[in-house]
Amino acid sequence: MGVLELRDVTLELGDRRVLNGLSIDFWEGHIHALIGPNGAGKSTLAGAIMGLPEYRHLTGEILLDGEPIQDQPVDERARRGITLAWQEPARFEGLRVDRFILAGAREKSRATVERVLGRVGLDPDKYAARAVDKTLSGGERKRVELASILAMEPRVVLMDEPDSGIDVEALTRIFDALADFKQRGATVIMITHSQEVLRHAEHAFLLCDGRIIDKGSVDRIDDYFGESCLSCDHTNDPTLSELVGVTE
Amino acid sequence: MSAPTREQIATARELLASLGEFGGHVKDDDVAHLEVHGNEVVGAHLVPGLRMDVEELDDGIEAWVRLERGARIAKPVHMCFGMLPEKGLQHIVMHVEAEEGSFASVQAHCTFPNATEITHKMDADIVIGPGATYEYFERHLHGADGGVIVVPKTRVRVHEGGRFKTEFELIKGMAGEIDFDYEVDCDAHSTLDMIARIIGRGRDRIRINETGHLNGEGATAVLQSHLALRDDAVAEIYNTLTASAPHARGHVDCKEVVQDNAVAKAVPVVEVSHPLAHVTHEAAIGSVDSKQLQTLMSRGLDEDAATDLIIEGLLG
Numbered sequence: 001m002g003v004l005e006l007r008d009v010t011l012e013l014g015d016r017r018v019l020n021g022l023s024i025d026f027w028e029g030h031i032h033a034l035i036g037p038n039g040a041g042k043s044t045l046a047g048a049i050m051g052l053p054e055y056r057h058l059t060g061e062i063l064l065d066g067e068p069i070q071d072q073p074v075d076e077r078a079r080r081g082i083t084l085a086w087q088e089p090a091r092f093e094g095l096r097v098d099r100f101i102l103a104g105a106r107e108k109s110r111a112t113v114e115r116v117l118g119r120v121g122l123d124p125d126k127y128a129a130r131a132v133d134k135t136l137s138g139g140e141r142k143r144v145e146l147a148s149i150l151a152m153e154p155r156v157v158l159m160d161e162p163d164s165g166i167d168v169e170a171l172t173r174i175f176d177a178l179a180d181f182k183q184r185g186a187t188v189i190m191i192t193h194s195q196e197v198l199r200h201a202e203h204a205f206l207l208c209d210g211r212i213i214d215k216g217s218v219d220r221i222d223d224y225f226g227e228s229c230l231s232c233d234h235t236n237d238p239t240l241s242e243l244v245g246v247t248e
Numbered sequence: 249m250s251a252p253t254r255e256q257i258a259t260a261r262e263l264l265a266s267l268g269e270f271g272g273h274v275k276d277d278d279v280a281h282l283e284v285h286g287n288e289v290v291g292a293h294l295v296p297g298l299r300m301d302v303e304e305l306d307d308g309i310e311a312w313v314r315l316e317r318g319a320r321i322a323k324p325v326h327m328c329f330g331m332l333p334e335k336g337l338q339h340i341v342m343h344v345e346a347e348e349g350s351f352a353s354v355q356a357h358c359t360f361p362n363a364t365e366i367t368h369k370m371d372a373d374i375v376i377g378p379g380a381t382y383e384y385f386e387r388h389l390h391g392a393d394g395g396v397i398v399v400p401k402t403r404v405r406v407h408e409g410g411r412f413k414t415e416f417e418l419i420k421g422m423a424g425e426i427d428f429d430y431e432v433d434c435d436a437h438s439t440l441d442m443i444a445r446i447i448g449r450g451r452d453r454i455r456i457n458e459t460g461h462l463n464g465e466g467a468t469a470v471l472q473s474h475l476a477l478r479d480d481a482v483a484e485i486y487n488t489l490t491a492s493a494p495h496a497r498g499h500v501d502c503k504e505v506v507q508d509n510a511v512a513k514a515v516p517v518v519e520v521s522h523p524l525a526h527v528t529h530e531a532a533i534g535s536v537d538s539k540q541l542q543t544l545m546s547r548g549l550d551e552d553a554a555t556d557l558i559i560e561g562l563l564g
Contacts, residue, residue: 050546053538078548090539093503095561103557104547131561145543152547 033201081155105151139170308339315350330359390421436464448481462496477510491525500529
């Protein structure tokens with residue numbers, strides 16, 4: 001049994017079924033990757049697990065430690081240890097970096113701010129008093145967001161496209177943070193369509209058209225994604241695929 | 249100004265105590281300060297380069313403040329205006345002259361902790377001399393029930409190379425009724441910053457009228473109004489910036505967050521009458537941004553705490 005389980009999760013937005021009977025176990029303390037083409041439903045799935053309002057009207061079950069959470073709001077799921085690193089983090093006009101980090105921190109102290117900013121490669125003396133607004137680059141905001149998640153010490157971290165819009169330095173720091181989460185026993189679920197990100201996972205799910213069409217070792221999913229998905233001429237229509245290893 | 253009596257000292261202490269963390273400045277000899285309770289000066293201290301004459305009126309005071317030519321007042325000047333009773337009128341008439349090359353930063357606190365029916369009027373004329381800088385930060389601390397009508401009217405002239413900066417903040421307590429009216433004329437190469445940060449609650453009524461005239465070459469101005477309204481509060485914001493000289497530059501920024509049944513209206517007016525002048529404006533009124541809200545809630549904050557933190561940033 002995983003720490004987080006999905007049981008036959010289906011979600012329709014308008015007349016489109018974006019999540020299609022998903023059943024997944026995410027194992028505790030593992031780094032998982034959800035990979036798939038654009039439009040496969042990856043970010044929607046992350047939002048549904050987090051409980052974002054636009055994705056709350058799903059059917060099926062989402063279980064944390066075996067208990068259903070699909071009726072709980074975002075903040076309650078967060079207090080139970082689930083959090084989300086957004087593909088494009090929000091900007092907060094005037095809100096200081098240290099206030100943002102401490103908002104959800106388990107230990108609310110200056111030492112926490114210094115520790116987590118240092119962990120993502122940002123000098124606390126230069127960044128703690130800055131605002132989380134447009135004066136920070138996309139990569140800096142992504143690192144500040146990651147710092148806030150490190151301070152929160154969550155049990156399940158959803159990372160939506162962690163490599164999106166950032167430079168090599170920022171990406172390196174994000175991969176460093178993965179090691180931190182792993183060391184603390186947290187479960188990480190990375191949403192990606194990048195093979196580079198995929199290779200930092202321990203276990204992978206291949207998503208297409210809102211369905212899991214394969215799961216298993218990173219190497220195998222990586223090979224299939226590279227050979228078949230990147231050149232696919234019928235994206236998000238997996239019924240046309242000659243799948244190499246459908247396990248569900 | 250004569251030395252205060254024992255009763256006046258006691259009143260000053262009570263007034264300052266109502267400021268909480270903001271009332272500890274009067275202990276330092278190198279900090280100029282003035283405390284006015286109703287129409288009575290209950291405390292005052294001056295420093296070299298700063299002159300102040302105060303006359304007590306029937307319903308307030310009239311003060312003449314002069315920064316001497318070239319004087320640089322190192323530490324902020326503290327002014328505290330307020331009334332401890334529940335009802336009354338306090339009318340402050342202020343004449344300020346910052347002579348050429350002078351500098352001072354004034355921290356004014358207005359406190360009405362027990363107000364149920366108080367009117368606080370301020371009529372000020374301020375002249376900033378060439379190359380002088382005068383900063384005026386006004387923080388209002390009201391009780392939980394409103395009951396205060398705040399009516400500040402100020403006219404300012406900023407001479408060449410001068411700088412005027414004003415910040416008006418009302419974040420703690422209920423505003424009551426605010427009718428804020430500032431008009432500033434800016435000469436060549438002068439700088440104007442006008443900032444208002446207000447939280448409106450209950451049945452607060454807030455009207456802000458900020459006007460800047462960039463009359464001189466190279467004059468610059470920023471008018472910024474950030475408000476958060478909830479309950480049944482109503483706000484109207486009129487920001488007007490005119491530019492009639494070459495290379496005058498200005499920006500108007502009005503942001504209002506509206507919750508519950510609150511109503512906000514923003515009217516930015518920009519008028520440019522010289523082809524080499526440039527003025528921009530932005531106005532945004534709406535509820536709390538949902539992505540900001542969801543981000544903070546995904547860190548475990550409930551909706552109210554997340555909203556408060558977003559507004560704290562906006563008004564911070």
